[in-house]
Structures are given as C-alpha cells and as structure tokens.
Amino acid sequence: DTAVSQTPKYLVTQMGNDKSIKCEQNLGHDTMYWYKQDSKKFLKIMFSYNNKELIINETVPNRFSPKSPDKAHLNLHINSLELGDSAVYFCASSPGTRREQYFGPGTRLTVT
C-alpha cells in the first residue's frame, strides 16, 4: 500500500506553460508539505498545510499555488513555468507538525 503518492512521476514541458502535480496520502495525517530538491540534492520546504490551512509559504513565487481540497490531498499548480523551476518536487505528510515526515516518490519536472 502506497502511503504518500504523487502524479505524475515525470513532467516535461515548455517555458510559459501551466502544470499541476497531485499528491495523496492514506496515512490519516493532518499535515502535508511540498518540498523542492534542486540538482545538488538540496531539499527545501515550499509550503506546509495543517488541516487544509496554509501555515508556511517559504518565499515561493506566487506562480506556485498549492491547494488542499481535503486533509488527504495537497496539489501544486505552477503557472508560467520557467527554466529555473526544473527540479524534483516532493510531497510529504506527518501526524502533526512536530513529528517525522513521510515523503512521496517525487515528481521530476523538466522545463525546456
């Protein structure tokens, strides 16, 4: 059983396009996150949601808009894609903000 799942696994698109990444967790967790991992493998938090409410926006460009339709889902929509957006995006969830986080398999986004 997949705990945290993301779709798609790979996303190749051109500059200026709009794309979405979906995330679902079946762990019953209250808190969900989006992270960006750059080419040097450095992992940085982008957004944090607790009970569908946004609690972190780490100075991410407003071209990135997360949406949480319910506690089990957190989607990421990206407008006007730029070359610098190319990275691996990870969704994660945790049973509260002070506990360990469980990561999805990642979505590799390539902007050409």
Add this chain to the structure above:
Amino acid sequence: EDQVTQSPEALRLQEGESSSLNCSYTVSGLRGLFWYRQDPGKGPEFLFTLYSAGEEKEKERLKATLTKKESFLHITAPKPEDSATYLCAVQPYGSSNTGKLIFGQGTTLQVKP
C-alpha cells in the same frame, strides 16, 4: 541563521568497514533532529528522530547519536544495500508549529562488496 552541514559529502567503504557520518547544526533552539535515507530516484525514507543531547537510536546496522552541536550516524559492518544518500534535518523550536525542517546537503554512501 539556522544551518545544517553534513560531512563528508561522499563516502566509499568496503563491505564490513564501519564508519560515521556527521551532521553539524546551528539553530536557535533544537526541537528535533531527523535522519533520512534517500535512494536514487526515490523520496527520503525516515530513519530516526532525536530530541535531546545524549539520546541514541538504533536500527539494524545504523545508530544515531546527538550532542548539543552535532549528530552522528554510525554504520557498523555496512553491506552494499546500505548504499544511499543520508540526509540530516533539524526542526528549530520556532518552526515546531509549522513543521518546517531544515535539511543538510546529504552524505552519499557507497559500500563496495
């Protein structure tokens, strides 16, 4: 500024050759320190959480320890399947209500048979 530095960046070991990975941190009050393992093309996999200096956690060939300035991940008699990138992350007290983790750049471990 809160910061996490891992060393070495890369480590090559022979099977059975024990060693340690270091995670040094500077935070305004440590709420918790987390170790993760990441295999190529996959998401980070949770290993341990440490909350206070002197605490130790073990799992199979891995043992994590914590002091007030750093954490070590000791690998005893490693096997090729232990090859992965090991990530360290800290949660400052000020971030405990948001879940924010600050990650180090990772140590890539290769264990040769």
